[in-house]
Amino acid sequence: MEQETRKVKIEVKDLTLIFGKNKDQALKMLNKGYSKSEILEKTKCTIGVNKANFEVYEGEIFVVMGLSGSGKSTLIRCLNRLRKATDGQVLLNGHDITKENNNELLETRRTEMSMVFQNFALLPHRTILENAAFGLEIRGEDKETRLAKAQTALETVGLQGYEHQYPAELSGGMQQRVGLARALANDPEVLLMDEAFSALDPLIKSDMQDELLAIQEKVQKTIVFITHDLDEAIKLGDRIVIMKDGIIEQIGNAEEIMTNPASEYVEAFVEKVDRKTIITAESLMFTKPIVVQYEKDGPEVALRKMRSASLEVLPVVDKHRKFLGFVWLNDLIELTKNKIPKIDTKIKTEVHSVQKEFTVEDMLPLISGMRSPLAVVDESNGRLQGLVSQTSIIIEATKYDKEEISDLQEQAKELFKWTK
Amino acid sequence: MDKIIDLGKYIEIGINALERNFSFLWSAIDDGISWTVETMNDAFLATPFWIIILIVAAFAYYLNAGKQSFTKAGLKKGIGIASFIILGFLLIYLMGYWEETLQTTTLVLVATIIALILGIPIGIWTARSTWADTIIRPILDFMQTMPAFVYLIPAIFFFSVGNTPGVIATIIFSLPPAVRLTKLGIQNVPGEVIEAGYAFGATEKQILYKIQLPLAMPSILAGVNQVILLSLSMVVIASMVGAKGLGSIVYRSIQQNDVALGFESGLGIVILAIILDRITQSIGSKNK
Numbered sequence: 001m002e003q004e005t006r007k008v009k010i011e012v013k014d015l016t017l018i019f020g021k022n023k024d025q026a027l028k029m030l031n032k033g034y035s036k037s038e039i040l041e042k043t044k045c046t047i048g049v050n051k052a053n054f055e056v057y058e059g060e061i062f063v064v065m066g067l068s069g070s071g072k073s074t075l076i077r078c079l080n081r082l083r084k085a086t087d088g089q090v091l092l093n094g095h096d097i098t099k100e101n102n103n104e105l106l107e108t109r110r111t112e113m114s115m116v117f118q119n120f121a122l123l124p125h126r127t128i129l130e131n132a133a134f135g136l137e138i139r140g141e142d143k144e145t146r147l148a149k150a151q152t153a154l155e156t157v158g159l160q161g162y163e164h165q166y167p168a169e170l171s172g173g174m175q176q177r178v179g180l181a182r183a184l185a186n187d188p189e190v191l192l193m194d195e196a197f198s199a200l201d202p203l204i205k206s207d208m209q210d211e212l213l214a215i216q217e218k219v220q221k222t223i224v225f226i227t228h229d230l231d232e233a234i235k236l237g238d239r240i241v242i243m244k245d246g247i248i249e250q251i252g253n254a255e256e257i258m259t260n261p262a263s264e265y266v267e268a269f270v271e272k273v274d275r276k277t278i279i280t281a282e283s284l285m286f287t288k289p290i291v292v293q294y295e296k297d298g299p300e301v302a303l304r305k306m307r308s309a310s311l312e313v314l315p316v317v318d319k320h321r322k323f324l325g326f327v328w329l330n331d332l333i334e335l336t337k338n339k340i341p342k343i344d345t346k347i348k349t350e351v352h353s354v355q356k357e358f359t360v361e362d363m364l365p366l367i368s369g370m371r372s373p374l375a376v377v378d379e380s381n382g383r384l385q386g387l388v389s390q391t392s393i394i395i396e397a398t399k400y401d402k403e404e405i406s407d408l409q410e411q412a413k414e415l416f417k418w419t420k
Numbered sequence: 421m422d423k424i425i426d427l428g429k430y431i432e433i434g435i436n437a438l439e440r441n442f443s444f445l446w447s448a449i450d451d452g453i454s455w456t457v458e459t460m461n462d463a464f465l466a467t468p469f470w471i472i473i474l475i476v477a478a479f480a481y482y483l484n485a486g487k488q489s490f491t492k493a494g495l496k497k498g499i500g501i502a503s504f505i506i507l508g509f510l511l512i513y514l515m516g517y518w519e520e521t522l523q524t525t526t527l528v529l530v531a532t533i534i535a536l537i538l539g540i541p542i543g544i545w546t547a548r549s550t551w552a553d554t555i556i557r558p559i560l561d562f563m564q565t566m567p568a569f570v571y572l573i574p575a576i577f578f579f580s581v582g583n584t585p586g587v588i589a590t591i592i593f594s595l596p597p598a599v600r601l602t603k604l605g606i607q608n609v610p611g612e613v614i615e616a617g618y619a620f621g622a623t624e625k626q627i628l629y630k631i632q633l634p635l636a637m638p639s640i641l642a643g644v645n646q647v648i649l650l651s652l653s654m655v656v657i658a659s660m661v662g663a664k665g666l667g668s669i670v671y672r673s674i675q676q677n678d679v680a681l682g683f684e685s686g687l688g689i690v691i692l693a694i695i696l697d698r699i700t701q702s703i704g705s706k707n708k
Contacts (some may be wrong), residue, residue: 080619110621121616125634135620137630186620 007189009222010056015088017074017246020045023086036245048074050246051088056190061216061223063237065230065269071246072226075169076192079224080113081105092190110139114183118195120175122167127156128178129163135186146185151186154178156215173204180212184219193225197232209235230269234258236277242266254278279396281357281363285376285386292316292327292343299335299343302327313372315384316347323384325349326372353377357383362394367393434488446578453584453665456530463523469513472522477505477694483702517666517688524665524692526582527658528651531590535647539595540640543602544628549647553603555703560596568593572661586663590654597646605639606632638692641704648700652693 003326014094018026026045029038036047049071054060066072077083079090082099090097097108114135122131130137130145132154136146154160159178167175176196183191197205209232216223227233233240234254242249242257250262258278261267292302292314312329324347331346352366353375363374373387439446464472481489481498488494512521546553571592575585609632619625633640659667666688673682 082615082618106621106623110620113619115616115619117612117616117619119610119612121610121612123613123631123634125637134616134630138617138620138622138626182620192619374526 002285006057006059008055009058010092010224011050011091011094012054012056012079013089013090013091015052015075015078015090016086017048017071017078018045018086019048027087047071047246048083049078049085052246052248053244054241054248054251056222056224057238058222059220060238061225063225063227063233063238063240064243065227065233065237065240066243069245070243072228072243073194074242074246076115076194076224076226079190080109080115080190110135111186113187113190113192114186114188115192115194116176116179116183116196118199120167120179120199121171122175124167124177127166128159128170131167131178132185133182134182139186149187150181150185153181156184156218157181157211171204172200173208176200176208177211180215183230184215189222191221191223193223194380195226195228198227198229205232212236215395222336231277242269255280255283259283274356276361276364276397277359279360280356281354281358281374281376281386281388284360284392284396285388287386289384289387291317291321291384294318294324294343294347296342298341299332302343303329303332303336306332315375315387316343317384320381321384322382323353323375323377326351326375348372351375354388355379360393363388363393364397434670435577439578441609449588450579450584453530453587454582457526457583457587460530461523461528464526465519469509469518473506473509473513476509476699477502480505480695480699480702483699499589501702504698505695508695512688512691515688517685520664520666520669520685521688521692522657524652524689525569525669527587527590527655527663527665528648530690531594532653534587535591535595535598535651536644538591539598539601539643539647540602540686541644542634543599544606544633546599547603547606547632556599560599563592564596568657569660572657576661581662584594585661586654586658589661590651590658593646593654594650597650598643601639601643601646602636604635605643608639609635638704638705641700645697645700647702648696649693652689652696655689 016027018030020026020043024044024048026039026043029042030050036050036177038099040046052075054062064072064075074083078085079097081090081100085098087099092112093109097105100108109146123134126134133146133150136149141149145278146196151160151163155162157180159174159177159181162170162174167178170178176199179196197208200208207284213236225233225236225346227236235241237254239251239253239259241251242262244265249316250257250266252260257266258270261270290305290311291310292305294316295318296349297305302314306312306329313326316324316327318324326348327343327346328348332343335343351372352370354363354366354377356376356378358376366374367390370390373389374393375384376388377383378385481502483498484501485494485498489498493499509521512518543555546556568589571589572585578584579588613631614627615637617631622630655663655665655667656670657667659665659671662668666685669685670682670689672678673685
C-alpha cells in the first residue's frame with residue numbers, strides 16, 4: 001500500500017493498560033491468554049486497553065472509534081501519558097514516551113502534543129484570547145508573544161472579534177473552536193482530539209467537521225481523533241481503528257472497513273451507515289475496459305471491438321492512455337458508410353469524468369441524462385483508470401445489502417461485458 | 421456516678437505541660453495579636469468617623485457598581501448598600517457605640533485574616549491529599565461542635581484575659597468553613613479542566629495557581645464570608661474573657677439586666693454583620 005511509505009509519527013506497540021491494584025498478576029494472566037472476565041474474577045483488575053498495536057502516519061487524521069467503555073478514551077490518554085500504560089510502548093518520532101522522565105514528559109506535552117477535550121475544558125475566568133494562550137503560558141512564553149500566537153490561532157478557527165469575551169458567552173461550537181485554537185496555538189506536531197465534537201448538536205457538529213478538514217488542509221498536523229460516531233469517523237478519518245472491550249478489532253480506511261468488516265461488531269456499526277457517502281468510484285469501476293486508441297484505431301477497428309464485446313459505446317484514449325471521450329456505435333456505423341478513416345469528428349468529448357475518490361453520492365447527479373458510463377480519470381495526468389457503469393451507481397444508491405449488490409454487479413457485467 | 425476514666429484530667433495535665441514548656445511561644449503569639457489589634461484600633465480611632473463611613477460606603481458602592489460606577493446603571497446597583505452603610509454606621513455613632521464597633525471590627529478582621537491564612541492552605545492540602553483529609557476532618561468537626569465557651573478556658577490559661585484569648589477562641593470557632601469551602605471549591609473544579617492543564621504540560625504548581633484556585637475562588641470567597649459571620653457571632657462570647665467591643669456591652673447588659681443597653685448594642689452587632697456580609701458577598705459575585 002502506498003501509505004506504508006509515509007513517515008510514521010506515532011507507533012504504538014503492545015500497549016496495555018490495566019485498572020486495579022493487582023496489575024502485575026493481571027498482566028501475566030493476560031499474556032498467558034486468559035480472558036477479560038477470568039482476569040477480573042481472579043485479580044479484580046479490568047483491562048482498559050488490551051495489546052493495542054498501530055501506527056499513525058504523519059499528516060493523517062487517524063480516527064479511533066468505539067462505543068463508550070471500549071477503551072478509546074483511555075487509549076488516547078496513553079499517547080500523552082495522562083494515563084500511564086501498564087505495558088507496551090508509545091513511540092513519538094521513534095522516541096518512547098512511556099520511558100520519559102517527568103521533565104521530558106512536560107516538554108513533550110508542551111511542544112509536541114496538544115489535546116482537545118469533549119467538554120471543551122476552557123477556563124471560565126479567562127477571556128477567549130487568554131484561554132487560547134493557555135498552553136503557551138504554561139510553557140513560559142512571554143505575554144506579548146503568546147497573545148500574538150493565540151490571536152493567529154483564533155483567526156485560523158474563525159474567531160476573530162471574540163477575543164475579549166468569556167467562554168460562557170459563547171455557544172458550544174464556538175467554545176470548541178477556542179479549544180481547537182488553544183491546541184493549535186502551541187503549534188504541536190500531534191493533535192489529540194477526544195470526542196471533540198460529541199457534545200455539539202448535529203448541525204454544529206457537521207460544521208465543525210468541515211472546519212477541521214479545512215484547517216487540516218492548511219496546517220497538516222497529525223491528528224488522532226476519538227469518536228463513537230461512525231459517520232464522523234468516515235467523514236474525518238484517513239484511517240480508522242475500531243475498538244471493542246479494549247481490543248483493536250480492525251484498522252483500515254473507511255472503504256476497507258465498510259466493504260470488508262473484520263468482525264460482527266464492526267459489521268453491526270457499518271450497517272447503519274449511509275453507503276452512498278463511502279463507496280467510491282475506485283471500488284465500483286472496471287479497471288481494464290476495452291478502449292479505442294485514438295491514433296491507431298479507425299472506425300472499422302472500433303466497430304469490431306464494440307461488436308465483439310456486444311457494447312454500443314467505448315471510451316477513446318490517446319497513446320498515453322489519456323481519456324478523450326466516448327464513441328458510439330451508431331456514429332461509427334455512419335463513419336464507415338461514408339468511408340471516413342478517422343473517428344475524430346464523432347468523439348463525444350462533453351462527458352463527465354470522475355476521480356477515484358468520488359463517492360456514489362458525488363456521482364449520482366452526474367449520470368442523469370447521460371447514457372454513457374462514467375470515466376474514472378487520474379487527476380494529475382488525465383489517464384483513464386476505469387469505467388463506472390450507471391447501473392452499479394444506481395445499485396449502490398438504492399440497495400444496501402452487500403450480496404444483492406454483488407449479484408447485481410455480476411448481472412451487470414454479464415449484460416455489458418465491460419471487461420475483457 | 422463514679423468517674424471510671426478521668427479523661428479531663430489527662431487533658432488538663434497535657435495543657436499544663438504545654439503552657440509550661442512553650443511559654444515563649446504563647447507570649448510571642450500574645451504579643452503579636454495584641455500589638456496588631458491595638459495598632460489597628462488606634463489607626464481606626466485616629467481617623468474621623470465620617471471618613472471611615474465614606475470610605476466603607478464608597479468601597480461597597482464600587483464593588484457593586486464596578487466599571488459602571490459613574491453611570492445611572494451603576495448608581496442603581498450600588499446606591500442601596502452605600503446608603504445602608506451610611507445610615508447604619510451613623511445610627512451606631514449617634515447611639516454612642518462607635519468606638520466599640522471599631523474594636524469589634526478590629527477583632528473580627530484580625531481573627532478572620534488569621535483564620536484564612538491558616539484555613540485556605542489547610543483546605544488546599546485536604547483537597548489534594550486523602551490522608552490529610554482523613555485526619556483533619558474529625559478535627560474540624562470537633563472544633564465546630566465543641567461549645568465555644570470551652571475554648572475560653574485554655575485560652576485564658578495560655579494568654580490570660582484580654583483581646584488575645586478572644587481572638588484565639590474566635591479563630592478556632594470560625595476556621596472550619598474556610599478549610600471546608602476551600603476544599604469543596606477545589607474538588608469541584610471539573611476533572612477535564614485539570615486534565616487539560618496536565619495535557620498542556622502544566623506542573624502541579626501551575627495546576628494549583630492557574631486552574632484550581634481561580635476556579636475555586638467563588639467557593640473560597642463564600643468561605644471568607646462564613647468566617648467573618650462566625651467571627652462576629654463570637655464577639656459576645658469573646659467578651660467574657662475580656663475582649664473589648666460591642667460584645668462586652670451586650671455581656672454587661674446581661675449582667676445588669678439592662679434591656680435598653682442590650683438592644684442598642686445587639687442592634688450594633690446586627691448592623692455590622694449585615695454590612696460585612698454584603699461587602700464580602702459582593703466581592704464574591706464580582707469575581708464570577
